[in-house]
Amino acid sequence: MIMSNKKLNTEPYKGVRDFYPEDMAIQQYIFTIWAKTAERFGFVRYDASVLEPSDLYKAKGAENEELVNEQTYSFIDRGEREVTLRPEMTPTVARMIAGKQRELAFPVRWYSIPNFFRYERPQKGRLREFWQLNCDIFGTNDFSSDVEIIALAYQTLIDFGAKPEQFEIHINDRALMNRMYSALGVTESMIVEINRLNDKKNKIDDQSYRTALKEITGDGLMVEEISMMLENSDEQSDVLAGLAELGITNVVFDKFLARGFDYYTGTVFEIVDVSGENNRSLLGGGRFDNLTSMFGGEAVSAIGFGMGDVTMRDFLETHKLLPENLKSAPTVMVIPTESEYNLESQKIAKEIRDQGISVVTNISTKKLGKKISDAAHSGSAYILIVGEDELTSQNFVLKNLQTGEEKSGSLEVIKKFL
């Protein structure tokens, strides 16, 4: 190994994050709400390895090849297998469902909070490693499952304290759009390109949009027809109506919504922040009724979504929805007056800890006053001083740092106060 005198950088690798305790507290808060909401809807948790064989993403019909080749972390392992750090969960969960297809009682509701890696240029709302809440319903293509999954997505945001007017649900239907395009004589390859164009429509002006559309179709009349079809917005939607039944009304049917990718077969949806601060969608999902068939068995209908931690945190910060104090401090800090009482303090801490209370021993070499100050700063509720007097008399004082109230007695008595 070549040793270098160069100091190692303390920064994390490009596009990934260190979670110092303050950040971890936020991350945990987000994960906890995600998990609770999913479970309130009867979803059960699963997970898988971050490593997958690259074939999973290369199989025909699985994914766009350019993405796999250029935007994944892939490498050859020591056994010369090509492996990929998962860039999304859908192929993995489809693999797992297909593997147990015969024994699962459908419909199945599964959720997971996995991390993903994508080799991309980091920018606002997009990093190289991120986590997502992934929720899927497998085994039904009834529109009520579309309603349910979107209601879950909606409820997740509500459970963070968001108000419906702070975000908007956009819905479209792939199958419907394909029928409409076909009726206009638009070919399949054109549809793919139009979807891609529509996806970035809000980034370009009308004139450029129409020019691009003309380039795709090569037909001025068709541009008019497509534009008219897209602008005409009084579309009937069972899903929209179903959501309204559940009291969810911040929903729009958006025929420009594409969610560019091929495996979606029906409903597609996104949730966006309406503040204008966060351009990247908070969540995206859709129906994929054919994906499991690449594992050989019969196709299992599915609908699901992924909701990212990066955009979620941005959203919560933008709308000031993060709780002020997320850090968790031990309830009690046992403070030896001198280092020579550190071990005795740990024994006492153990006694208290054994009844299920979080306790930390302050073994710093600071003066007593500073140790107490540390306890207050860390957020501990109580302190218990251990010094010569306490140890000889076996009489301890438990002090409540908020109220200043003190209670004294033997350790057995003290324990009852907690």
Place this chain on the structure above:
RNA sequence: GCGGCUAUAGUAUAGCGGUUAGUGCAUCGGUUUGUGGUACCGAAAGUUCGGGUUCGAUUCCCGGUAGCCGCCCCA
């Protein structure tokens, strides 16, 4: 892959072609040798790297690197 912007202690920032490079927060110590949060005093800690212009560069110029933002793409 392409483009724009930025780079000053741990962090957030001020400033300037010649300064002991200033301040807030955080850290550590003291006022208070066994009782906290406040206050006061003090300490440690900085001009991203390489080259150029200049008597002199942290400041101006070029390049590297890194970060942010956007394009692309977004499974």
